Amino acid sequence: MKNGQKYNFSRRSFLKTIAAGFIxxxxxxxxxxxxxxxxxxxxxxNHILGHRLRTMDFPEPTETIHENIVIVGSGISGLSAARWLTLNNETNFKMLELETKMGGNAAFGEDKHSKxxxxxHYLPLPNENNDDLIDFLHQEKIISSFNKDQQPVYAEEHLCYDPHERLFIYNYWQEGLIPLFGLSSTDIDIFKQFDKHVVHFKEAKGIDGKFAFDIPLRKSSTDETFTKLDKLTFKDWLLQNNLNNQHLFNHLNYCSKDDYGIGIDKVSAWAGLHYFCARKNTNHQVLTWPEGNGFLMNLLGKYVKNKINYEQLVYRVEIINNKAVLFVYNQQVKKSYKIVANKAIMATPQFVNGYLFKERKQLTKNFQxxxxxxxxxxxxxxxxxxxxxxxxxxxxxxxxxxxxxxxxxxxxxxxxxxxxxxxxxxxxxxxxxxxxxxxxxxxxxxxxxxxxxxxxxxxxxxxxxxxxxxxxxxxxxxxxSPFPDFIFSEALTEARKPIANKIFFAHSDLSGISIFEEAFDQGINAAKQILNDTTLDT
Ligand SMILES: Cc1cc2nc3c(=O)[nH]c(=O)nc-3n(C[C@H](O)[C@H](O)[C@H](O)COP(=O)(O)OP(=O)(O)OC[C@H]3O[C@@H](n4cnc5c(N)ncnc54)[C@H](O)[C@@H]3O)c2cc1C
Structure with a gap:
C-alpha cells in the first residue's frame, strides 16, 4: 500500500478473494x-569518491574563487532551495554536485526501451495545507486547475493509471497491496482494528491545535500524547494495542521499509503511524512517471541551468573571516580549490556533514x-x-x-x-x-x-x-531511518541550526523521514532563512 491509502475490507472484495483461493x-x-x-x-x-571523505587525502587547494551563495548537493532539497531563491529574485548562486548528473535519489536512467x-518513483497527492508544494505542482501544470471547492484538479497524465498495485500472495496476484487472499476472518478483523487507530490518529490534534501527524513533518503537533510514541518501536506499539498478527506485521513491514528502509521491529511507532496518518487527502492516488521523481527533479532543474558544476566533491566547510569557505575537490581535473562565499546551503546528508564540519562528527552520529x-x-x-x-x-x-x-x-x-x-x-x-x-x-x-x-x-x-x-x-x-528517539531528538534540532548565519542546512534527513515533500520543504526553509534572515519555520 503506497503511503497513507485507506483500507477497503468490503464484503465483496473479501468473498472474491476467498473464492480466488481455490484457483x-x-x-x-x-x-x-x-x-x-x-x-x-x-x-x-559515487561511493568511491565519497569514501575519500574518510581518508581526506585531497590535494591542497591551488585556487580561490569568490561566490555569493553556494548550494551543495543537487537532490530535491538543493533544487528546491535554488527554485525558491530564484522565485524571490536571488539568482546569484552556484550549485556543486559530487555526481556526474543531477538529482541525488531522484536521479533516473534511460535506455532504448524506457526511462x-x-x-x-512517486509522490502521493499532497495535503491541502501543503501550500508550497501545491503552488509548485500548479505552476508546472501537474495541477491543471482548482474546482469550485478550491480542490486541486490533477492533470490525468501525471496520475498513476490503473491498475495501480497488486500483491503476489499464496501463488496468486491479488489486486491492491493489503493482503486479503488466503486470510482468515480473524486476520481481517485485526486489520480493521488497526484501521480504527489510523482513522483516529488521522484526525487527532494536540493541545497546540496541530494534527498529531502532518506533512511536512514540522507541522505536526509536539503534544507529548503523540511524541511519546517516538519512544518505542512500531512493533511494540502494535503488541501493546493487541494487534498481534503476522499478516498485519508483514504488511506493515512492507510499508515501513517503503518509506524508512527498516521494518516495524526497528522503526519508531511515531514514524510508523506517520506513514498512515499524516496524509489527509481522501483521494489516494499517486503521481508517477516512467522516470519516477526524476520528472519533478527535471522541472526543478531549470532553476540551476548553467549554474551547476558536476563531479565537485565538497570535503571541508569552515567559517573564516565571517565567510563560508568551502574546500572542493574537482574530480574532472583532480585538483582542489577553495570557494569563499557569502552564504552556503548544505543540501547534503548529515552523515556527509559529519565529515565536512569538524564539530559535527558527534552531532551526526545518531543519523542512521x-x-x-x-x-x-x-x-x-x-x-x-x-x-x-x-x-x-x-x-x-x-x-x-x-x-x-x-x-x-x-x-x-x-x-x-x-x-x-x-x-x-x-x-x-x-x-x-x-x-x-x-x-x-x-x-x-x-x-x-x-x-x-x-x-x-x-x-x-x-x-x-x-x-x-x-x-x-x-x-x-x-x-x-527513524529509529526510536530520533525524530524529536536534540541532535536533529541542533543539526537544523545554521552556523553563524552563513551556513544553512537543507536535506530531507533533517525532517527525520526521507520523502519528496520533506526534501522540497527543507530546501524552501533554507532559502527563506537566507532571504529573510529568519530561523526555521515551526
Ligand atoms: C531506494 C529509494 C527509493 C525512494 N523512493 C521514494 C519515492 O518513491 N518517493 C519519495 O518521495 N521519496 C523516495 N525516496 C526518498 C528520497 O530520498 C527523497 O524523496 C528525496 O529525493 C531526497 O532528496 P534530498 O535532496 O534530501 O537528498 P539526496 O537525494 O540525498 O541529495 C543529496 C545530493 O547531495 C550530493 N552530495 C552529497 N555529498 C556531497 C558532497 N560532499 N559534495 C557535493 N555533493 C554532495 C549527492 O550526490 C546528492 O545528489 C527514496 C529513496 C530511496 C533511497
Whole structure:
C-alpha cells in the first residue's frame, strides 16, 4: 500500500478473494530459450569518491574563487532551495554536485526501451495545507486547475493509471497491496482494528491545535500524547494495542521499509503511524512517471541551468573571516580549490556533514541510514502468473525486496510495451544497517544479481530466461531511518541550526523521514532563512 491509502475490507472484495483461493496456481509458460546474452551493469552513488571523505587525502587547494551563495548537493532539497531563491529574485548562486548528473535519489536512467527511476518513483497527492508544494505542482501544470471547492484538479497524465498495485500472495496476484487472499476472518478483523487507530490518529490534534501527524513533518503537533510514541518501536506499539498478527506485521513491514528502509521491529511507532496518518487527502492516488521523481527533479532543474558544476566533491566547510569557505575537490581535473562565499546551503546528508564540519562528527552520529539495492531489468517476455494483471507497483508478499515498478506503465498504449522495463527495490535491513551496508559493497555483483532474480522468480517462474539486461544500483546511505528517539531528538534540532548565519542546512534527513515533500520543504526553509534572515519555520 503506497503511503497513507485507506483500507477497503468490503464484503465483496473479501468473498472474491476467498473464492480466488481455490484457483490452482498455473504459470504462463515462459519461453524456454535462454536469452543469448545478459547485459550487466552496476551503478551507485559515487561511493568511491565519497569514501575519500574518510581518508581526506585531497590535494591542497591551488585556487580561490569568490561566490555569493553556494548550494551543495543537487537532490530535491538543493533544487528546491535554488527554485525558491530564484522565485524571490536571488539568482546569484552556484550549485556543486559530487555526481556526474543531477538529482541525488531522484536521479533516473534511460535506455532504448524506457526511462526508469533509480530510487524515488512517486509522490502521493499532497495535503491541502501543503501550500508550497501545491503552488509548485500548479505552476508546472501537474495541477491543471482548482474546482469550485478550491480542490486541486490533477492533470490525468501525471496520475498513476490503473491498475495501480497488486500483491503476489499464496501463488496468486491479488489486486491492491493489503493482503486479503488466503486470510482468515480473524486476520481481517485485526486489520480493521488497526484501521480504527489510523482513522483516529488521522484526525487527532494536540493541545497546540496541530494534527498529531502532518506533512511536512514540522507541522505536526509536539503534544507529548503523540511524541511519546517516538519512544518505542512500531512493533511494540502494535503488541501493546493487541494487534498481534503476522499478516498485519508483514504488511506493515512492507510499508515501513517503503518509506524508512527498516521494518516495524526497528522503526519508531511515531514514524510508523506517520506513514498512515499524516496524509489527509481522501483521494489516494499517486503521481508517477516512467522516470519516477526524476520528472519533478527535471522541472526543478531549470532553476540551476548553467549554474551547476558536476563531479565537485565538497570535503571541508569552515567559517573564516565571517565567510563560508568551502574546500572542493574537482574530480574532472583532480585538483582542489577553495570557494569563499557569502552564504552556503548544505543540501547534503548529515552523515556527509559529519565529515565536512569538524564539530559535527558527534552531532551526526545518531543519523542512521538504510542501504538500498535497486535493479532495472529488461524483460523480453513476462511469465505473468495467475490473478490480477501487471500493475504499476507489483509486490511479492514476504519477498526479499519490496517488489518492482513497471516503468512503462504510464505509456498511453493499451498494449504492454515489449520488452518490459521494471525496477526492483530492496531495503537492506535484516541485520544492523552498518553490516548490511558492508555487505552491499563487499558481496559480488553476481551474488546480488542472483538474489534479485531469485526473489522475482518467486512470482515469475523462470523469469531469468527472459531477462536481457540488468543494471544494479547501490545506495549505501539510501534513506534516513527513524529509529526510536530520533525524530524529536536534540541532535536533529541542533543539526537544523545554521552556523553563524552563513551556513544553512537543507536535506530531507533533517525532517527525520526521507520523502519528496520533506526534501522540497527543507530546501524552501533554507532559502527563506537566507532571504529573510529568519530561523526555521515551526
Ligand atoms: C531506494 C529509494 C527509493 C525512494 N523512493 C521514494 C519515492 O518513491 N518517493 C519519495 O518521495 N521519496 C523516495 N525516496 C526518498 C528520497 O530520498 C527523497 O524523496 C528525496 O529525493 C531526497 O532528496 P534530498 O535532496 O534530501 O537528498 P539526496 O537525494 O540525498 O541529495 C543529496 C545530493 O547531495 C550530493 N552530495 C552529497 N555529498 C556531497 C558532497 N560532499 N559534495 C557535493 N555533493 C554532495 C549527492 O550526490 C546528492 O545528489 C527514496 C529513496 C530511496 C533511497
Amino acid at each position: 490452482a496456481s498455473t504459470f504462463v509458460q515462459s519461453c524456454k530459450q535462454k536469452a543469448e546474452r545478459l547485459l550487466f551493469k552496476v551503478t551507485g552513488t 526508469y527511476p533509480i530510487a524515488a 541510514y538504510a542501504p538500498w539495492l535497486t535493479a532495472t531489468l529488461t524483460v523480453n517476455k513476462f511469465p505473468m502468473g495467475e490473478g490480477a494483471d501487471l500493475a504499476w507497483d507489483n509486490v511479492i508478499y514476504n519477498g526479499f525486496g519490496l517488489g518492482y515498478i513497471y516503468n512503462q506503465h504510464q505509456t498511453l498504449s493499451s498494449q504492454p510495451s515489449i520488452p518490459f522495463s521494471i525496477t526492483y527495490y530492496a531495503a537492506l535491513c535484516e541485520k544492523n544497517l552498518i553490516t548490511e551496508r558492508k555487505q552491499l559493497f563487499s558481496w559480488s555483483d553476481e551474488k546480488w544479481k542472483t538474489i534479485v532474480l531469485n526473489d522475482l522468480e518467486k512470482a515469475h517462474y523462470k523469469l531469468s530466461d527472459e531477462v536481457s539486461e540488468i543494471e544494479l544500483h547501490k545506495k549505501g546511505h539510501g534513506m534516513i
